[in-house]
Amino acid sequence: MSDTLAPTVHRGSHSYRASIGRRLLILLGLAAALVVSFAVDLATGPYDYPLSDVVTTLLFPDDADTKMRVILWEIRMPVALMALTVGASLSVAGAQMQTILANPLASPFTLGISAAAGFGAALALVFGIALVPVLTAFIIPLNAFVMAMLAALVIHFFSQLRGVTVETIVLLGIAMVFTFNALQALLQYLASEQALSAVVFWTMGSLVKATWTKVAVTAMALVLTVPLFIRQSWALTALRLGDARAESLGVNVKRLRLTTLMLVSLLAAISVSFVGSIGFIGLVGPHIARMLVGEDQRFFMPASILCGALILSATSVLSKMLVPGAILPIGVATALVGIPFFFSLIFASRKRNAW
Amino acid sequence: MVSLAIEGLGVRYGRTQILTDITTPVIHDGSIIAVIGPNAAGKSSLFRRIAGLAAGEGQVHIEGVPDGEQALVYLPQDTSASAALTVFESVVLAAKQGRSLKVTAEELERIDELLDSLRITSLASRYLAELSGGQRQLVGIAQSLIRRPHILLMDEPTAALDLHRQMEVLSLVRRLADERRMIVMIALHDLNHALGYCDQALAISQGRMHRFGPCATIIDEHLLEQVYRVDGHVERNSLGQPQVVLKGPLL
Numbered sequence: 001m002s003d004t005l006a007p008t009v010h011r012g013s014h015s016y017r018a019s020i021g022r023r024l025l026i027l028l029g030l031a032a033a034l035v036v037s038f039a040v041d042l043a044t045g046p047y048d049y050p051l052s053d054v055v056t057t058l059l060f061p062d063d064a065d066t067k068m069r070v071i072l073w074e075i076r077m078p079v080a081l082m083a084l085t086v087g088a089s090l091s092v093a094g095a096q097m098q099t100i101l102a103n104p105l106a107s108p109f110t111l112g113i114s115a116a117a118g119f120g121a122a123l124a125l126v127f128g129i130a131l132v133p134v135l136t137a138f139i140i141p142l143n144a145f146v147m148a149m150l151a152a153l154v155i156h157f158f159s160q161l162r163g164v165t166v167e168t169i170v171l172l173g174i175a176m177v178f179t180f181n182a183l184q185a186l187l188q189y190l191a192s193e194q195a196l197s198a199v200v201f202w203t204m205g206s207l208v209k210a211t212w213t214k215v216a217v218t219a220m221a222l223v224l225t226v227p228l229f230i231r232q233s234w235a236l237t238a239l240r241l242g243d244a245r246a247e248s249l250g251v252n253v254k255r256l257r258l259t260t261l262m263l264v265s266l267l268a269a270i271s272v273s274f275v276g277s278i279g280f281i282g283l284v285g286p287h288i289a290r291m292l293v294g295e296d297q298r299f300f301m302p303a304s305i306l307c308g309a310l311i312l313s314a315t316s317v318l319s320k321m322l323v324p325g326a327i328l329p330i331g332v333a334t335a336l337v338g339i340p341f342f343f344s345l346i347f348a349s350r351k352r353n354a355w
Numbered sequence: 356m357v358s359l360a361i362e363g364l365g366v367r368y369g370r371t372q373i374l375t376d377i378t379t380p381v382i383h384d385g386s387i388i389a390v391i392g393p394n395a396a397g398k399s400s401l402f403r404r405i406a407g408l409a410a411g412e413g414q415v416h417i418e419g420v421p422d423g424e425q426a427l428v429y430l431p432q433d434t435s436a437s438a439a440l441t442v443f444e445s446v447v448l449a450a451k452q453g454r455s456l457k458v459t460a461e462e463l464e465r466i467d468e469l470l471d472s473l474r475i476t477s478l479a480s481r482y483l484a485e486l487s488g489g490q491r492q493l494v495g496i497a498q499s500l501i502r503r504p505h506i507l508l509m510d511e512p513t514a515a516l517d518l519h520r521q522m523e524v525l526s527l528v529r530r531l532a533d534e535r536r537m538i539v540m541i542a543l544h545d546l547n548h549a550l551g552y553c554d555q556a557l558a559i560s561q562g563r564m565h566r567f568g569p570c571a572t573i574i575d576e577h578l579l580e581q582v583y584r585v586d587g588h589v590e591r592n593s594l595g596q597p598q599v600v601l602k603g604p605l606l
Binding site for chain 2: 015017019230241242250295
C-alpha cells in the first residue's frame, strides 16, 4: 500500500469538484440533444418540414400557415411529447429498480411489470373486466396499474425472504414475464377479432395514439414521483453501498425500498398502459446514464430521465424514417436502435463499469 | 459528558434468540470497549441492537449528547460494494445522509482533512469496486467518522488490514477517544490489540455475556479456556505489558 503513503499535494475535493462540473456539462449536453431530437421529431412525418419552419411555427403560431400549425400542434406535438414523458418514466423507473434491487438486470420490462400491465390492459380490452370498479373511463390504465403493482409486490415480497439472492429475484421476474405473457396469449386466443388486433397493437408499443390527455397524465406521474426521488437522493445512493452500510447511515432500507418500488411501478404502469410494451428503455437508459455520470443520484436520476427521453424521442424519429411511408412500431424500433448503441457504450467504458 | 449504558439487551430473529441479557455499567466518554468472543458469539447482533437496527429486549441509555449532534454511528463489517462511486463521493454521501442536496466548501474541506488523517487521500478518486478489502475498511471508517459521532460501534474494523494498518487504525481510534472524548465499542479478534488499545472488555460467548471489566482483568486464562477454548495464559512481556501467550487449541 505504499502508493497511499506517498506524500501528495492533490486533494480529493479538487477532482470531486471537477467531476461535478463535468457531470453538469454532460447533463446540459443531453438536454441540448433532447431539444434537437424533439424538434426533428416534430419536423419529420409523412411530410417533412424544414427545421426552421418548425421553430417559427412553434414560437409564432399566429403568423404560421394554418395547416402546418394544426399538424404540428394537434397531431405531431402530443406524439413527440409522449416520447419524452414515456421515455423519461421508463428510464427513471428502471434506474430506481436497479438501485433498490442492487441488480443491473432490473427494469420494468425484465421484472415482468410491463408484462403484468399488458395482461391487465388486455383484460380490459378483451373482456371489459375492470379490476377497479370506479373511473371506468380509465379502465385500461387502471387495470394495467393494478396488475403492475401486483407484480411489484410479488417481487418485493420475495426479495425480503431470507436466503433470496439477486439471481433469484431476476429469475422470478423472468418467470413473471412468461406467466403474464402466457395469460395474455390465452386472452388473445379467446378474444374477438377486433379485441385481438387491439391487444396486438397494444403489445407492439406505439406512440401514434398519443393525446394531450395521455401526455398530461404521464407528465403528472413524473411531476408527482420525481420530486420524491430527489428528496431521497442521498438515501437511494447509499443503498448502493449495500443494505448494512445504508442502514448504519440511518437509511430506513425496507421502507425506502417499498415506497420506491410502489412509485416506479406507478410510473412504469402508466407509461406502459398508454403506449404498450416499449422494451429496453428502462434497462438501457439508466445504464447509459450510469456510464456518463456515475451513481450519485443527484446526477444519475436527471441523466436517466434525459437519456430515456432522448432515446425514445430519437427512436420516434427513426421509426418514421427507416421504412419510407410507414411508421415502425416504436417498441420494435427502440430495441433495434437502442441495443447497438448500448453495446458500443459498454465496450467504450469498460473500466468504470460498476456492475 | 456523554455516557452509554446497556441494560438487559437481547436480540431475536424470528423465534431464534441470538443474544440474551447483555448488561454493562455506565460507560463514560473517552473509553474504548473491546467486544470480544468467538465467531458467531453475537457481537454483530449486539452492535445492531445498540444501533436500533435489530429487534429485541432491553434498553440502551445514551445521555449527554447535545441537540443536533450525531449520537451514534455503527460501522458494519465490510460488504463488497460495487457502486459506480468514488471513495470521495462515498464519504460525501455518508456526510450528507439526511441533509440537504448541496455540498458546501466547508464539508469538502472536512472530508479532505479526514482522508488525510486516515492517509487515504490518494484513493479519493478511485472507484469503490477497485479497492482492496483493507482499503474498503479504511473508507468505511472514513464514512463513520465524517458523521462526528459521540459513540462509535466498529464491527471488526481491522479484520482485512495488514499489521501496520491494524495498528494505525487502532491508534487513530485511541486518539479519537482521547481527543474527541468518543466512546468506542470495537469488536476485535486479536486479544493483544484489546489489551494494548482498549480500556475495558465485554466478553460474549454463545449469545450470553461472559464478563465485563478492565481488559487486564477480563482477559485471562479462564477466558481463553472457557470462551475461546484454547490453552494459554497472559504474561508480562519485556516491555512490561500484558500479552496473551497461546499454546494450542483445547480438544
